[in-house]
Structures are given as C-alpha cells and as structure tokens.
Amino acid sequence: MKQLLNTLYVTSEDAYLSLKNDNVVVQQGESLLGRIPLRSLESIMCFSYKGASPGLMGKCAEFGVGLSFFSPQGRYYCSILGEKNRNVLLRREQFRFADDENEALTFAQSFIVGKIYNCRWVLERTKRDHALRVNSERIAGQSEKLRQALLNVRDCSSIDELRGVEGLAAKDYFFTFDDLILRNKDDFFFQERSRRPPLDRMNALLSFIYALLTSDCVAALQGVGLDPYVGFLHADRPGRASLALDLVEEFRPAIADRFALTLVNTGKIKPAQFEIRENGGVFLTEGGRKSVLAAWQKRKQETLTHPFFNEKMQWGLIPYAQALLLSRAIRGDLDAYPPFMWK
The missing domain is CATH 3.100.10.20 (CRISPR-associated endonuclease Cas1, N-terminal domain)
Structure with missing residues (x-):
C-alpha cells in the first residue's frame, strides 16, 4: 500500500x-x-x-x-x-490539448526528453559497469550524440520536427545496442530495429516486452481517467492507443530495453525459446512467452526511488505514477508534465 x-x-x-x-x-x-x-x-x-x-x-x-x-x-x-x-472535464482538456499543436508539442517534448535521457543513461551505465567488455569509445560517441539530441528537442517548433529529432536519436541509440549484449552473441545480436515481423531474437524479445509495457500504460491511463487513444505525439488511428504509446516512449530504455538485456545477459532466456517462421519472422514460443511473463512480473516487484516523488516504489507502479502526473499536468495542477528520468 x-x-x-x-x-x-x-x-x-x-x-x-x-x-x-x-x-x-x-x-x-x-x-x-x-x-x-x-x-x-x-x-x-x-x-x-x-x-x-x-x-x-x-x-x-x-x-x-x-x-x-x-x-x-x-x-x-x-x-x-x-x-x-472530474474525469469528463479532464478528458475534455486532454482533447483540447491534443487538437492544439502548440499545446500537444509541449507534452510530446516531455515524452521525448524522457526517452532520450533514459537512452543515454542506459549507454552510460553499460560503459561504467562493463568497461572491459564493451566498446567504450563507440558507446561514448553515441552517448554524446544523444546529449546533443536532448538540446535539439527544446528547439523543435512542430510535432513533425520533433519526430525527426526522435527518429535520429533512436538510430544513434540502436547503433550501439549490439554492444550491450554481453553473451550468446551468435544467437542474440542486434543490427537494426525490425518489427513487422521482427527478424531476429533480440527484436522479437523487444517487441514482446514493448507490448507488455504498452498494456500497462493503457491500464494506467484508464485508471486516472485519461483516454489512452488520444495522444499528443502519436497520430490518432482506429484501434491505436496513441497516448499509451506516447507514455511508453520514456519507459522503453529504462524499463523494457534493460529488462530484455538482463534476460539475455543472465541467460534467463534461451535461443530454443524462439521460433523462425516461413516469412523470416522470429517469435517467442509459448514456453518463451511464459518465461518472459514470469520474469516480467518479478521485475515489476523490484523497487527504485522515483525521481519526482523521491519515494521508493515498485517498478511496476512507474506507469501509474507517471499517468497520475500526466493527468495533473493536463488538469493544470502542475506547470508541466515531468517525464520519468531514470537515475
């Protein structure tokens, strides 16, 4: 409690x-x-x-x-x-902000600041903790590019420009992602992000975990009275939980990517727990999904100190805490939305 x-x-x-x-x-x-x-x-x-x-x-x-x-x-x-x-009034404010690009841009910038900051911190932590096992020079170079991307986010004057900055930052981050994989390199490797379908085991693992995280964000947003389908950064599409995808952005590196890397680097996920289909797509087997789900639930029970609340909480509560802060910002109780910035 x-x-x-x-x-x-x-x-x-x-x-x-x-x-x-x-x-x-x-x-x-x-x-x-x-x-x-x-x-x-x-x-x-x-x-x-x-x-x-x-x-x-x-x-x-x-x-x-x-x-x-x-x-x-x-x-x-x-x-x-x-x-x-007051959920009706809260959602009316959400819809107004989503329809006003200047207002939407402010929220979208916060999401992307959180994402790029956390991407950079994932690289810095790896460089610090495994200096003798990774290409520290390459990681440092990509980290510096992400630092510059953080500055560029502030100068964006449109959602499209922000998407461009985010896309380049994601490429810079994933350029060195293979360096973060420390074992089973023949079976778990990363060349580039592939989704529909994922073309290697690492992408298959990331896609599955991203789906779990998105589900948690949908639940969190519904719980605080926001509409998870009306976002600020992701465009509205039938069936797309755009606001949940907005919220997921800042969580991908610190929660999902680190979890995927931990599963691989500790040997908790095995190459045999994936299947390759005729179209070249790679997916987790039923047993593989069960293993990931069990580890995911255990991971969510671990604790950290929330950077905004400065209180210890379970990792699994982070989406709910951030959804609460987002609702406060939309309602006007906070001057701006504070993204989750992992420390």
Missing part, C-alpha cells in the same frame, strides 16, 4: 478495502494495513483480487473519489465514477 499525492495504491493482491466512519480501511487477512480518510483522497487504484466493499464503492461515488480496479498483474478492469468525478 502506498499513497502518492492524493492517490492511494493498494498493491497487495489479497488486500480487501472497506469503509468505516468515512475512512478507507485496508486489511490483509486479520492484519490492518492502513486507515485513510476518504475525503483526503482523489482516487484509489486497487490491484487486489479481493476488491472492495459495496459500501466503499458507494461512498467513493458520493465523494467523487475515483476507484479503479486492476488485476494483480496490472490489467485494467473497471472504475467506479460518481457524479462529482
């Missing part, structure tokens, strides 16, 4: 939420985990399969407190919304 700003996160999968004297009571079996005044909260995000009492649901609707339910793994189920809930 953790409270950030006015949002309560209940992450114990067997916790039960109830109401007593206008307080949210969180219990785990016979143990009392916490008691929080309902009027002090704006929203509750519950990741427990036991859920909440009808009395608490009704009082949340009455007080205008958003109550959202997720599976313990982060899949979004539903939300309890009352008449006083």
